[in-house]
Amino acid sequence: MARAQADFPQSELAHFGPDTPLTLDAGVTLTPFQVAYQTYGTLNADKSNAILICHALSGDQHAANVHPVTGKPGWWETLIGPGKPIDTDRFFVIASNVLGGCLGTTGPSSINPKTGFPYGLDLPVVTIRDMVRAQAMLIDRLGIDKLLAVVGGSMGGMQVLQWAASYPERVFAAMPMAAAARHSAQNIAFHEVGRQAVMADPDWRQGRYLLEGTSPRRGLAVARMAAHITYMSDGSLHRKFGRRLQDRDGRTFSFDADFQVESYLRHQGEAFVDRFDANSYLYVTRAMDYFDLAADYGGVLANAFKGVKTRFCLVSFTSDWLFPTSDSRAIVHALNAAGAPVSFAEIESDKGHDAFLLDEPELTAITRGFLDSAARAVGIAR
Amino acid sequence: MARAQADFPQSELAHFGPDTPLTLDAGVTLTPFQVAYQTYGTLNADKSNAILICHALSGDQHAANVHPVTGKPGWWETLIGPGKPIDTDRFFVIASNVLGGCLGTTGPSSINPKTGFPYGLDLPVVTIRDMVRAQAMLIDRLGIDKLLAVVGGSMGGMQVLQWAASYPERVFAAMPMAAAARHSAQNIAFHEVGRQAVMADPDWRQGRYLLEGTSPRRGLAVARMAAHITYMSDGSLHRKFGRRLQDRDGRTFSFDADFQVESYLRHQGEAFVDRFDANSYLYVTRAMDYFDLAADYGGVLANAFKGVKTRFCLVSFTSDWLFPTSDSRAIVHALNAAGAPVSFAEIESDKGHDAFLLDEPELTAITRGFLDSAARAVGIAR
Numbered sequence: 001m002a003r004a005q006a007d008f009p010q011s012e013l014a015h016f017g018p019d020t021p022l023t024l025d026a027g028v029t030l031t032p033f034q035v036a037y038q039t040y041g042t043l044n045a046d047k048s049n050a051i052l053i054c055h056a057l058s059g060d061q062h063a064a065n066v067h068p069v070t071g072k073p074g075w076w077e078t079l080i081g082p083g084k085p086i087d088t089d090r091f092f093v094i095a096s097n098v099l100g101g102c103l104g105t106t107g108p109s110s111i112n113p114k115t116g117f118p119y120g121l122d123l124p125v126v127t128i129r130d131m132v133r134a135q136a137m138l139i140d141r142l143g144i145d146k147l148l149a150v151v152g153g154s155m156g157g158m159q160v161l162q163w164a165a166s167y168p169e170r171v172f173a174a175m176p177m178a179a180a181a182r183h184s185a186q187n188i189a190f191h192e193v194g195r196q197a198v199m200a201d202p203d204w205r206q207g208r209y210l211l212e213g214t215s216p217r218r219g220l221a222v223a224r225m226a227a228h229i230t231y232m233s234d235g236s237l238h239r240k241f242g243r244r245l246q247d248r249d250g251r252t253f254s255f256d257a258d259f260q261v262e263s264y265l266r267h268q269g270e271a272f273v274d275r276f277d278a279n280s281y282l283y284v285t286r287a288m289d290y291f292d293l294a295a296d297y298g299g300v301l302a303n304a305f306k307g308v309k310t311r312f313c314l315v316s317f318t319s320d321w322l323f324p325t326s327d328s329r330a331i332v333h334a335l336n337a338a339g340a341p342v343s344f345a346e347i348e349s350d351k352g353h354d355a356f357l358l359d360e361p362e363l364t365a366i367t368r369g370f371l372d373s374a375a376r377a378v379g380i381a382r
Numbered sequence: 383m384a385r386a387q388a389d390f391p392q393s394e395l396a397h398f399g400p401d402t403p404l405t406l407d408a409g410v411t412l413t414p415f416q417v418a419y420q421t422y423g424t425l426n427a428d429k430s431n432a433i434l435i436c437h438a439l440s441g442d443q444h445a446a447n448v449h450p451v452t453g454k455p456g457w458w459e460t461l462i463g464p465g466k467p468i469d470t471d472r473f474f475v476i477a478s479n480v481l482g483g484c485l486g487t488t489g490p491s492s493i494n495p496k497t498g499f500p501y502g503l504d505l506p507v508v509t510i511r512d513m514v515r516a517q518a519m520l521i522d523r524l525g526i527d528k529l530l531a532v533v534g535g536s537m538g539g540m541q542v543l544q545w546a547a548s549y550p551e552r553v554f555a556a557m558p559m560a561a562a563a564r565h566s567a568q569n570i571a572f573h574e575v576g577r578q579a580v581m582a583d584p585d586w587r588q589g590r591y592l593l594e595g596t597s598p599r600r601g602l603a604v605a606r607m608a609a610h611i612t613y614m615s616d617g618s619l620h621r622k623f624g625r626r627l628q629d630r631d632g633r634t635f636s637f638d639a640d641f642q643v644e645s646y647l648r649h650q651g652e653a654f655v656d657r658f659d660a661n662s663y664l665y666v667t668r669a670m671d672y673f674d675l676a677a678d679y680g681g682v683l684a685n686a687f688k689g690v691k692t693r694f695c696l697v698s699f700t701s702d703w704l705f706p707t708s709d710s711r712a713i714v715h716a717l718n719a720a721g722a723p724v725s726f727a728e729i730e731s732d733k734g735h736d737a738f739l740l741d742e743p744e745l746t747a748i749t750r751g752f753l754d755s756a757a758r759a760v761g762i763a764r
Contacts, residue, residue, distance in 0.1 A: 026635040125635040185619040185643045186611065192644045193608045195637060196651070200600035202584055218582035226575045226608050229568065234703075237567040243674060251672055253408040253507040255577060255664055259671065261567045262574045269578070282637055289641065290633055292625060321616075321703070 010068050011036040011061055011097070011104045014141045022099075022134060025127040025290075032113060035138045036104025037096035040064050040080060041088035043144070048378050050144045051086060051371070052135065053095040054152030054159035056357075057284050058224075058276060060103040063095040064088070069275045078359045085368035090380065091148065096138055098131045098159075100284050102277035105134070109210060109277045120279060121207035128155070128291045132162045136170070146170050149374055151367075153177035153356035154323060155284070158291050161331065164312070165293060165304040173374035175367065177315040177356040180327035181301050181334070182292035187322065190230055191285040194223030198278050207279055220278045221269030228268045233319035233352035237261060294334075301334035308335075311377075312342040313370040315363060317355040343370070392450050393418040393443055393479070393486045396523045404481075404516060407509040407672075414495060417520045418486025419478035422446050422462065423470035425526070430760050432526045433468060433753070434517065435477040436534030436541035438739075439666050440606075440658060442485040445477040446470070451485075451657040460741045467750035472762065473530065480541075481516045482508045482666050484659035491592060491659045503589035508665060510537070510673045514544040518552070528552050531756055533749075535559035535738035536705060537666070540673050543713065546694070547675060547686040555756035557749065559697040559738040562709035563683050563716070564674035569704060572612055573667040576605030580660050589661055602660045603651030610650045615701035615734035619643060676716075683716035693759075694724040695752040697745060699737040725752070 014035045016022065021031035038061045043050060053063050053076065064080040066073060080086040080093055097105035100123070112119040139147065150163045150171050157179020164174045183191075198204055201219025205212045229237075241261035245251065257263035297303035312335055316328035325346045335342040347362045349355040356363065375382075396417045398404065403413035420443045425432060435445050435458065446462035448455060462468040462475055479487035482505070494501040521529065532545045532553050539561020546556045565573075580586055583601025587594045611619075623643035627633065639645035679685035694717055698710035707728045717724040729744045731737040738745065757764075 121637070125637075182625065184616060185623045185625065185641075186614075186616045188625070188641050189607075189611045189619060189643050189647055192639075192641075192647055193604060193611065196600075196607060196648070197579060197582075197604045199637070200579075200604055201582065218578075222575060222579045222582055222604065225571075225578060229571045229575065232568075234566060234568045234706075237571060241567045243564060243567065243570070255503070255507075255581070255668065257574075259567075259570050259574075261571050265571055265574055266578070286637065324616075 010065060011038055013104060014138050016137060020137065022130070022137070024124050024130045026124040028124050030106065030124065033099070033106035033134070034104070035096050035099075035106075035134055037061050037094055037138060038063065038065060040093040041091050043092040043142070044380070047144050048146070048148060049090065049375070049380050050092045050094060050139075050142075050147050051149045051151060052139065052147050052163075053080065053086070053093060054135070054150060054156035055095065055098065056152070056154035056156050057227075057288065058272065059156070060101060061095045061097045062103070064093065067275070070271070075357060078357070079364065079367055085364055085371060086151065090375065090382070091371070094139070094142070096135055098284065099134045100126045100131070100280060100287060102280035107277065108207070108279035108283055118210040120210065123283065125286055126283060127287050128158045128162050129166065129296075131287065132159050132166055135159070135163075136167055139170070146172060148378060148380070149173040149175060149371055151175040152179075154179060154353065155288050158288065161293055161304075164308055164310045165297075168308040168310050171310045172378060173311045173313070173370065175313045175315070175370060176331070177363070178317060178320050178323045178353055179314075179331070180323050181294060181331050183289050184327075188289045190226065191289055193226050194285060195282050197222040197226065198281060204278060209278065216278045217273045220273050220276065220281060223281060224272040225265045225269040228265060230322045231352060231354040233321065233350055235319060235350040236352050239350065301330065302337035305335055305338035305340050308338060308340045310340065311374065312340060313366065314342065314344045315356070315366060316346050317349045317351065317353070318346060319350045320353040320355065322353040392447060393420055395486060396520050398519060402519065404512070404519070406506050406512045408506040410506050412488065412506060415481070415488035415516070416486070417478050417481075417488075417516055419443050419476055419520060420445065420447060422475040423473050425474040425524075426762070429526050430528070430530060431472065431757070431762050432474045432476060432521075432524075432529050433531045433533060434521065434529050434545075435462065435468070435475060436517070436532060436538035437477065437480065438534070438536035438538050439609075439670065440654065441538070442483060443477045443479045444485070446475065449657070452653070457739060460739070461746065461749055467746055467753060468533065472757065472764070473753070476521070476524070478517055478520055480513045480666065482513070482662060482669060484662035487516070489659065490589070490661035490665055500592040502592065502661060505665065507668055509669050510540045510544050511548065511678075513669065514541050514548055517541070517545075518549055521552070528554060530760060530762070531555040531557060531753055533557040534561075536561060536735065537670050540670065543675055543686075546690055546692045547679075550690040550692050553692045554760060555693045555695070555752065557695045557697070557752060558713070559745075560699055560702050560705045560735055561696075561713070562705050563676060563713050565671050566709075570671045572608065573671055575608050576667060577664050579604040579608070580663060586660060591660065598660045599655045602655050602658065602663060605663060606654040607647045607651040610647060612704045613734055613736040615703065615732055617701055617732040618734050621732065683712065684719035687717055687720035687722050690720060690722045692722065693756065694722060695748065696724065696726045697738070697748060698728045699731045699733065699735070700728060701732045702735040702737065704735040
C-alpha cells in the first residue's frame with residue numbers, strides 16, 4: 001500500500017535512524033526517516049565537484065534518468081547530462097526527493113513506525129527548511145563538506161535560498177530560478193484551492209485513503225489542473241491551443257472537452273494522479289506557503305544573507321506570473337544589501353513559470369556560464 | 383426542489399408559452415420558458431428611457447435591491463439608484479436573470495415540462511446569443527422598441543456586445559466593461575477546472591442531484607474558490623491579506639486555514655453555494671467559453687458591427703488579468719474599423735477584474751457622463 005523501497009529500484013536510499021533524528025520546525029522530532037536520491041557523474045577526489053539539484057512541487061529525484069513510473073525522460077535533462085550545462089562528465093550531481101514527498105523519501109505515504117500503517121496526516125507538517133535539513137544530512141552522509149552549487153527552480157529555488165541562508169559555508173554557488181523568498185497571497189490562494197479540491201474528494205477519507213483502500217484521484221486531478229494553468233502564461237496557452245476545438249465540426253453543445261485546452265488539462269490532471277500522492281500534495285504545498293525566509297531573520301531578507309560568501313545567479317522569466325521577476329528582484333536587492341556577489345537575468349520568454357523546465361537557450365547559456373565559472377574558481381579542470 | 387416563483391417574491395416573471403418558443407444556437411427549441419427580472423424607476427411615455435443591465439457569471443437580476451437569498455445589497459448599487467450614474471429617478475432600469483441561470487429564469491434547476499422533474503443536463507446548452515435572444519423577448523414583452531442603453535461587465539459585457547451585433551437598431555448606447563469579444567484559452571481553462579470540480583463531486587450525481595436529494599456543495603465551493611482568485615489581482619490580494627495569519631501566535635503546522643487569504647477563500651466558496659446552482663454554473667461558464675463574436679461573422683470582428691449606429695463606451699481596468707485591456711482594445715479596433723462611434727477608458731486600478739463591481743470613482747464618472755450624454759441625445763430631460 002505505502003511506497004516501499006522496492007517500488008523505486010533506481011533510487012538510492014539514505015536511512016537515518018534514532019541516532020540521527022531530524023528536528024522539525026513544527027517543534028517535533030522525526031525519526032527514523034529516509035531520503036531517496038539519484039546521482040549522476042562521479043565525485044572527484046577532493047569532493048569539490050558536487051552539485052545538488054532541488055526539485056519543484058511536483059518534481060522528484062528523477063532529474064536526469066528515465067522516470068520509473070512514467071517512463072519519460074528526467075525532468076531536467078534539458079540541463080543535466082554529459083556535456084550539458086550541469087555536466088555529468090565533470091560534476092557529481094545529486095537529486096533527492098524532498099521530505100514530505102512520495103517517491104521514496106519519508107512522506108505521508110511512508111509507514112509510521114509507531115503504528116505500522118502509513119502516516120497520512122500524522123506526519124508532522126514540514127517546511128522548506130526541514131527539507132533542506134534533510135538534504136544537508138544526506139550530503140553529510142555522502143561525505144561532502146561543501147557543495148560546488150545548489151540549483152533549483154520554483155520550490156527548488158526556495159530550497160536553494162534556504163541552503164544559502166542556513167549553510168552558507170557549505171554552498172559555493174547558488175542558482176535559484178523562477179523563485180521567491182516568500183509565497184505571495186495569490187500563490188497561497190491557488191494552493192489552498194488545490195488542497196480543498198483534494199480534501200473535498202470523499203475518497204480522501206480524512207487523509208486515510210491508503211489504509212481504507214481508496215484514492216482521491218478526482219480531487220487531486222482538479223488540484224493539478226488548477227495549478228497547471230498557473231505554470232503557463234496566457235500567451236503560451238493561446239499559442240498552444242487558442243480556441244481550437246477538438247472536433248473540426250464544431251461545438252458539441254455539451255460538457256465534453258470541446259476545446260483542445262480542456263482535453264489537455266484533463267490529461268494533465270489524470271497523468272499527475274498516476275505518479276503523485278495526494279497527501280504529499282498537501283504537505284509540499286503547505287511547505288511552500290509557509291516559506292518566508294525574511295520572517296526567520298527579523299523580517300529583513302538581507303539579514304538572511306549577512307556575511308554570506310556564496311555567489312548567486314538568479315533567473316526569472318518575463319511571462320512568469322506565479323513567481324514574477326519582481327520576486328527575484330527583491331532577492332537581488334537583499335543580496336546586494338548583504339554584500340553578497342550576485343548576478344541576475346530576466347529571460348524573455350512567453351512560456352510562463354514552467355520555462356525553467358523547458359529548452360530555453362538563454363537559460364542553458366547562463367547556467368553553463370555560471371557553473372563553469374564556479375568550477376574554475378574552485379579549480380575543477382574542464 | 384426546483385426553484386419556483388414563490389421562492390423569489392421580489393422578481394417579476396415573464397412567461398413565454400408555445401406561441402413564442404426560443405430557438406437556441408444548439409439547434410433546438412426551448413418552450414415554454416420564463417425570464418425573471420427586476421425593474422427600477424419608471425418607463426417614460428415614449429419609452430425612450432429604458433436601460434438593460436446584463437449580469438456576470440455569478441450575478442443575477444438583483445442588481446439594485448436587497449438580495450432575497452443573501453440579504454445583501456444589490457450587486458451594482460454602486461452605479462444604480464436614485465441620483466446615481468444609472469439614475470433610477472431618470473431611467474427605467476431592467477435587470478433580468480440569464481437563461482441557464484438559477485434565480486427564476488429557465489435554467490437546469492427549472493422543471494422540465496416533459497418530465498415534471500428538474501431539467502438537470504437535459505436542458506440544452508445555451509450561448510450568450512441565446513441569453514440575449516431571451517432578453518430581447520422580454521424587452522418586447524415590456525413594449526420597448528429601443529433601449530437607451532445596454533450596460534454590463536464581464537459576461538454582462540459579452541451580452542452587451544451581442545446585443546449591439548444582433549439588434550443594433552434596438553440599442554442606442556452600449557457599455558461593455560471588463561469584457562472580451564471571445565473567451566481566451568486561459569479563461570476556458572479556468573472554467574474547465576471549475577466544471578471538473580463540480581462534476582468530480584459524487585453528490586453531483588451526473589447532474590441529477592436535485593432529483594436524488596443531494597448537493598455538490600464541496601465541488602461548487604472549490605470551483606468558486608478557483609474562480610474568485612481570477613477576479614482579483616495579485617496586488618489586491620496582497621494589499622487585502624498579504625501573508626497575514628489568522629492567529630497572531632503563528633503557524634499551526636496543520637491544514638487549517640492559517641492564512642487570512644485561505645479563510646477568506648473558503649468563505650467565498652461556502653457563501654456562493656448557498657445562492658447558486660451547480661448545474662447553472664456549468665451552463666453559464668459554458669456559454670462564456672463558447673462566446674466568440676467574430677466567429678459568427680466570418681472570423682472578422684468588425685463585421686459584427688458593420689453599419690451599427692450604436693454609440694459605444696468601453697471600460698477596462700489595468701490590473702484585470704482575466705479580461706485584460708488588450709481584449710477591450712481589440713473590440714475598439716473592430717468598432718473603429720466598422721465606423722461605429724466609440725470611446726474607451728482604461729481605468730487605473732489594482733482591484734483586478736472585479737473592479738467593475740466596486741466603488742471606483744473613475745468608473746462612476748465615466749458611466750454618468752456616457753449615459754447622461756446618451757439621454758440628452760434622445761431628448762430625455764434631466
